[in-house]
Amino acid sequence: MTTHPGPAQPDHTPTSPVTIDLDPGSQPLAHAPAGLDPRHARAVPEAADPHAHPTTDFRTDLERLRFSPYFSRLSAVTQVIPQANVGPVIHNRLTHTIKVASVARTIAVGLQADTGQAGDILRALGGCDPIVVQAAASAHDLGHPPFGHLGERVLDRVARERLGLPEGFEGNAQTFRILTELDTHGAAQPGLNLTSAVRAAVLKYPWTRLEWRDNFTELPPHERPHGVGEVTPTGAHKFSVYGLHAREVATVRAAYPAIGPWQQTVECQVMDIADDIAYSIHDLDDFYRAGVLQQASVSAELRTWLRDQTLLARTPLADLTARPRDPGNSLELLRRRIVSRDAWIANDDAFRAAVERVNEELVDDLLAVPFDGGIATERSLSAFIRSWLDRFQRSIVVDPAPQVRSGHVRLERQAWHDVIVLKFVHTRFVLDNPDLATAQRGQAHLMEVLVLGLEEWLTDRNDVGRAPRRLIESAEATTESYRHLRADSPELLSGPTDDESIQRRGRGRAVIDYVASLTDAQAISMAGLIRGVG
Template sequence: MTERGQAKYDDTRTSAIDLDPGSQPVAKAPSGLDPRHARAVPEAVDPHAHPTTDFRTDLERLRFSPYFSRLSAVTQVVPQASVGPVIHNRLTHSIKVTSVARAIAVGLQADTGPAGNILRSLGGCDPIVVQAAASAHDLGHPPFGHLGERVLDRVARERLGLPEGFEGNAQTFRILTELDTHGAAQPGLNLTSAVRAAVLKYPWTRLEWRDNFTDLPPSERPRGVGDVSPTGAHKFSTYSLHANEVATVRAAYPAIGAWQQTVECQVMDIADDIAYSIHDLDDFYRAGVLQQASVSAELRTWLREQSLFARMPLADLAARPRDPGNSLELLRRRTASRDAWIADDDAFRAAVERVNEELVDDLLSVPFDGGIATERALSAFIRSWLDRFQRAIVVDPAPNVRSGHVQLERQAWHDVIVLKFVHARFVLDNPDLATAQRGQARIVESLVVGLDEWLTDRDDAARAPRRLIESAEAATESYLQLRADNPEVLSGPTDDASMRRRGRGRAVIDYVATLTDAQAISVAGSIRGIG
């Protein structure tokens, strides 16, 4: 491990261990302003206003943002056209995450015991900050959900000369701090440090996990880093362009370790997991995507033959992941390997049994028909699981590097990963969606290539969309400034031509990532001369 890597690792593992639960180490700026309320550009402050007014202002700025409104036309998982208006989109998902997060935050803020003292010593858990972070957490998602994210990342690296590629969480921070607008004085929404810090689910850049810490085993890497590849971390919350701003906002939370989220971010992240694992099942049940027979075969086979699966060679399991029970056993082994700090075989089996009983035997036993009975059954299922998860929040003063100070207790944690497994195994990998997804991938790639070619067309570049041209100019200036200030964070060639290429590429990615699904289809067709 590099010396720098060891220093950061040690800092992360010990940062919270010696906290005095009753202390309140909230630093104050020289002016006396709580640094959590600081904005990138100072604004006039009413001296008589309540401190949370700043956070309410942030929440309203987010809710009135066109980037927030756009989420109503962006796919969550199942495309809107597949089943009608009942399907969640990114906006309805964000609203539900906000609701779950607020409920958790209110309970934590009201805690007057040791757990509450620990959280206050870490910077606090303001429900309004949590709501703002939950509202903002998916702003960076491109058209067609996670599929669009993967395609944009690949073409950004392979076609546009952007070593950092694309990541929805990093794009969210870029929107909040640069792309969105609030007045004419500064780029971005000029949010408080607290809210900006609360959206940093993965507070590092992609390339720092490619160039450092590569000798750390996966079990000692933060959640989201995964297997470090030549491209760097799998998940990250900032591009190098904004790394200095990330360092500034995180400095308002001196008790939070280098790889840890703020408390408010942890609450948002847990709420996102809960909504993802429960509310998305609402869509899959309504759409008929989840078939009882296939889900039952997977879960029941593993439960019946757990000891046999435990003895099977890993290569045999990996070679036949669609054989009933194999994928679930692969999940159990991966969980035990990477999350030994909490993984437990008994809890894993209990989670499989619970999901099998309440999802497969109860809910999926009656196909959704739109009638009152099935609506009530679905509502009862969601409410039961939601209540269970919201009661399962615990506080850890010295969390594992793959967890946070706020976390789900052991059994609930296993319940979530099994529910998310059902989601991934029987929806995301559903062959019936493959045809549409392949077409969507081609749309995203053709958009990137077509817009990049337009900007480099000497005869026609001036007629490209004005927003795209201005964005390319601004991004190029940002890269040139980064080269002047922090050249060490730039990977690859850094001559002027390369900086212009990066600026143009980042602008193209920004442009495509802000389209709705329908806009992406329309613009792609127009560029190709179709329709």
């Protein structure tokens, strides 16, 4: 098996994963002085209080993020289920973000407090500051556009196919763009001017889309970092960096010399794990309350697979793929996929144990009594969430030499499988629910109309002056950024780079930035106005 060459991993002892006891009563370790730690560096130096505690820099970052209008808008952006459809209890991107930050902080405090071998490993990798982790969690969804992942897919397709942007759109890359260019802190420079530690901690997929399209296509999927997926003509499936910001990312990550080129920082890994935990557990709160998860359908899928596991394992792949809605087939396809992609951790016994646990605790216990708003169902839901949350937070391990699809901090094997099965329930019975298709199709059409309508407005010489001022100024600034990139790092651009194409890129990226910054309601309203029906 061949692997892409990269920096050697640091030589730690021991060479096997170390389980962490998350004891909230433990005391955190001391920090290095701010003046000696490159993790505290900002893009533009700021005056510092020489008597301040070293963590003051990171707390300042956290406050800047929480006062950001991009953070506030998350309260009006869909998480999974649209708010208007089911009442006031449904999560939005802001409530999800707050819960991710809470879970992440609990994990980070335990990791930072470890004085044993795991702690030594983490310190050699750059440390794990709970405030940095909270800041990263607070920022991790800033780039999500209206209508959640549906809006993300539409913006990506329209950007690539209609606006001349080979990199398209990606919510994680948009987050970094917001932090470093689109948001503001004072009048001196664009962006929030955050520390290197916090900027690095939001890089869940620390590569550009096009570098995976152009340089690493020979690597099979199981040798690619998690998030790259199938490398298609468009490049990596997930990425956290647009070419416009690749140089800044390189500078930020230089503060972590022990972290490999495709690895997250420790603080980013903690945030990413917390996001998975919150997504797999807290979103079930919404699905249960809204009545989206039906016990009969979920039970049929899980029980059929448990009963017919041996038979399904012998079923030809083509037959499973042709009938994915037959009970058990989709779950078997999931099992095969993780064995193919993640043989380093995938295990049939652990997978079956995860299916059994989800079937018992979710299907047989929680879903057996439909949510009615009463005290009994509220208590059952609370107990379910607390049980799973505690289990996951006790299942953190530190790996000194992680597989390329993993990280130095991860969930242990059984918990990893538990998350995979819970997320499968989300996808199979909520995201792929045919009952949501009509609304989603309308939202997708609305987003496309909005993007193309704004782009057409910017090219209308007779009326461009009346376009939103922020959009006009953004198009001018972004075009200039692309000109600088063409002059300094032309290898980061793909496709034509003549003046007209550069201007089109700047205009297209500005339109995408503008639409991605709207709330769901703003997008609906503006699309209607542009079509003349508002």
